[in-house]
Amino acid sequence: MPETIERVPIKLKVNGKSRAVSVEPRTLLVELLREGLDLTGTHVGCDTTYCGACTVLMNGAAVKSCTIFAVQADGAEIVTVEGFLRLAMRLLHAGSAALHLPTALVKQAAE
Numbered sequence: 001m002p003e004t005i006e007r008v009p010i011k012l013k014v015n016g017k018s019r020a021v022s023v024e025p026r027t028l029l030v031e032l033l034r035e036g037l038d039l040t041g042t043h044v045g046c047d048t049t050y051c052g053a054c055t056v057l058m059n060g061a062a063v064k065s066c067t068i069f070a071v072q073a074d075g076a077e078i079v080t081v082e083g084f085l086r087l088a089m090r091l092l093h094a095g096s097a098a099l100h101l102p103t104a105l106v107k108q109a110a111e
């Protein structure tokens, strides 16, 4: 008889969009983002929780999504690199004064 794997329903907001999903309790947030929500800008770069390639904002704080279970993000607001990109594009199109920071970052990256 096959073993039934428990799934837990969670709700979270990712890049401004409300999402309702069900996950296994052992699912890492990075796995949910990449495999469950197809947000592949968040990467797994190590197996030591050291590199930071999986970093996202969770309720405004930077966290390593490989160290957090998806169920711990229930009710949270998550911003991934895709969300940052969307915000930067919005600022570019708006010609906002806040544009100076992304512009400086782009210039620095090009040097």
Ligand code: FES
Pocket (backbone or CB within 6 Å): 043, 044, 045, 046, 047, 048, 049, 050, 051, 052, 053, 054, 055, 064, 065, 066, 067
């Ligand atoms: S994948 Fe390296 S710290 Fe998370």
